[in-house]
Amino acid sequence: MDLEDQGIIKGTVDEHGRENLMVVLGSPDAESAEIYAETVTTGDPTYAGPLAGVSLGLQVYHILEDEVKAEIDPVIYEQQIGMMEMVLDKEAISKSVKKIREG
Amino acid sequence: MGYPVIKGVSYIIAHVPDLVRYGSKPTRERVKDPSLDQKIKLSLRSFDEAKNYPPHQVFIGNLKPEDLWNIKKPWFENLLPGSSRYSEWGEIMPQDEFYGLLKIADEFDLVYLTKEFSDRVKAKLIDHILFDAADMKRLGEGIDRDKVVQKVSAGALPLLDGDDLVGCIQDGHDEDDNLKADILLENLSCKASGILAIRRALRSHQQDPAAIDFIMNSGEEGVGDRYQRGAGNLAKAMAELSGCYNSTGVDIKAFCCAPVHSMVLAGSLIYSSIYNHVIVVGGGALAKLGMKMKGHLTNSIPIMEDVLAAFAVIVGPDDGYNPQIRLDVIGKHDVSTGSSQQAIYEALVKKPLDRLGMKIPEINKYSTELHNPEITEPAGSGNVPRNNYRMIAGLAVMQGQLKREEIDDFEKKYGMPGFSPTQGHVPSAVPYLGHAREAILKGELENVMFMGKGSLFLAKMTNLSDGISFIIEKNQGK
Structure with missing residues (x-):
């Protein structure tokens, strides 16, 4: 994850508190989704940015996961995400994010 | 009149490993971590490694993109030894020649090269098909190394070739951040690589430079001064040193889709008979060198953002032949x-x-x-x-x-x-x-x-x- 984005997330957590935040990812493959998910839970795996060694423990989901889909108006979800849901590897992405989320 | 045509395209790469440190990301990271210089240095590629890198050979046109399906990954470990630095419509230029080109493109005595380095570069560029005696005059004789050291001590940005100090670029103004040496190096890199691409396109496709009416630069640099940042216009600066004496130009800004915008605009200008021949050029972006280096260093793979890339497209009126x-x-x-x-x-x-x-x-x-x-x-x-x-x-x-x-x-x-x-x-x-x-x-x-x-x-x-x-x-x- 970009170091500036890490700084923004850290600042947002400081301002609002981790219990009030959830991260919804939109990364296009399982590998990058896993890196992003790891960064906002256990810390920056590359040990390069502001979240290196910082375990935010944020709740993290991917927009393609069924739990997120269930919360969104089906018409809007189809308009905005339908095509992505068809072309991306939903199963692998969901699995990798769930793995990080559930530790 | 039929729709305008693509008369010719060129692609060039300048392999500039010692400019990686001046990319935006490395510049910011080096301040935080002084040990990064050494890590970067150990992850840079030689010219042959960059030249023989399969995607670069595709970029300059010696291989088709589809050929990459058949080359084993990682491509940086499956190089193509003996590949040519030249192609029919492009080339991969080594760093020393590119430093020479920076000096040739410099109108304001911003760039200084040492005498020894100037001699070395001149001996190479004099045989290059795209450079002539006027360019050699602009390249000049160089200055004593001691004077370069003095300028660097006074704040000029050093130009290194490996561990050797071979030149520097100095500020263009004492107080204007837009004319500081690092910004001028970005702008000059875009200008120089754009010039190389335009010259290559004209030469490869036997296009008379005097017949070019207009040039659009879609590069990323916003050249200007304190009163007008991003004022422009690199296109005209490139035209001046490409023999396009009958041309003027503009810079087109639209982030990464500027080249495609420019292509549409070029076609429109020709189709409406305002201009006859237009070149769309995109000079290289120094700021993007080493942009993703953290990922490369973490994975112990070469820093592959060690090249500037540029292109030029000659768009002309319907000739019944070209696309x-x-x-x-x-x-x-x-x-x-x-x-x-x-x-x-x-x-x-x-x-x-x-x-x-x-x-x-x-x-x-x-x-x-x-x-x-x-x-x-x-x-x-x-x-x-x-x-x-x-x-x-x-x-x-x-x-x-x-x-x-x-x-x-x-x-x-x-x-x-x-x-x-x-x-x-x-x-x-x-x-x-x-x-x-x-x-x-x-x-x-x-x-x-x-x-x-x-x-x-x-x-x-x-x-x-x-x-x-x-x-x-x-x-x-x-």
């Missing part, structure tokens, strides 16, 4: 389009094809953002072209024009692997223009769609992105 730009079916992302990927692809791909009564699979090839995935994947940015092809395929499925099970094969059939250096605007569709022109002239393809997208939101003035597309097709003859 034409279909100006009647331009796709564009309107303010009202929305920001979902779905909406963007509908605007850029579906809408223009609907106007022609064509289906997505009736376009032979799609050229999207062609970032080399070997550079982006280690940094967590995924395989950009592959994702784009899956998106177009998904759109085709939603339109009932493709079977769902054909999505996986779409990339191979209608696309190509990414092969472009990650220089922002450069990967944006245009790297395939030269290959497409050649394939259409050989009768291998009938038509190709080019689509560029731009992240306008990065400038924090709008949340919108941008996008534009055009189709080129076989000339049916007069």
Whole structure:
């Protein structure tokens, strides 16, 4: 994850508190989704940015996961995400994010 | 008059490992971590490694993009020894010659090279087909190394060749941040690489420079001063040193889709008879050197953003031979389009094809953002072209024009692997223009769609992105 984005997330957590935040990812493959998910839970795996060694423990989901889909108006979800849901590897992405989320 | 044609395209790469430190990311990171210099140094490639790198050979045109399907990955470990630095319409220039070109492109005594280094570069450039006696005069004799050391001590930015101090670039103004040495080096790098691309295009396609009326630079640098940042105009500066004496020009800004915007504008200017011949050029982006180096260093692979890349396209009036730009079916992302990927692809791909009564699979090839995935994947940015092809395929499925099970094969059939250096605007569709022109002239393809997208939101003035597309097709003859 970009170091500036890490700084923004850290600042947002400081301002609002981790219990009030959830991260919804939109990364296009399982590998990058896993890196992003790891960064906002256990810390920056590359040990390069502001979240290196910082375990935010944020709740993290991917927009393609069924739990997120269930919360969104089906018409809007189809308009905005339908095509992505068809072309991306939903199963692998969901699995990798769930793995990080559930530790 | 028929639609304007693509008369010729050139692509150049300048391998500049010792400028990586001046990329935006390395500059910021080096301040925080002084040990980074050594790590960067150990991860840089030699000229031969950069020259023999398969994606670079595709970029300059010695290999077709599709050839990469058959070259084992990682490509940086499966080099092609003995590859030529030259191609029919491009070249890969080593760092020392590029430093010489920086000096040649410098109008204001900003760049100084040592005598020894100038001699060395002159001996090489004097035999280069794109440089003449006037260029050698501009290159000059160099100055004593002691004087370079003095200038660096006084704040000039050192130009290194390995561990050797071979020159420097100094500030253009005492108080103007827009004219500091680091910014001027970015601007001059764009200008120099653009000049090389224009000269190469003119030479390779036997185009008389005096017949060029207008040049549009789609590069990323906003040249200007304290009173007018991004004022321009590098296009005219490039024209001046490319023999295009009858040309003026403008810089076109639209983040990464500036080249595709420029292509549409160039075609329009010709079709409306305002100009006869227009060059679209994109100079290299120094700021992007080492942009994703963290991912490369973490994975112990070479820093592959060690090159500047540039291109030039000669657009001319219909000649009954070269591929034409279909100006009647331009796709564009309107303010009202929305920001979902779905909406963007509908605007850029579906809408223009609907106007022609064509289906997505009736376009032979799609050229999207062609970032080399070997550079982006280690940094967590995924395989950009592959994702784009899956998106177009998904759109085709939603339109009932493709079977769902054909999505996986779409990339191979209608696309190509990414092969472009990650220089922002450069990967944006245009790297395939030269290959497409050649394939259409050989009768291998009938038509190709080019689509560029731009992240306008990065400038924090709008949340919108941008996008534009055009189709080129076989000339049916007069």
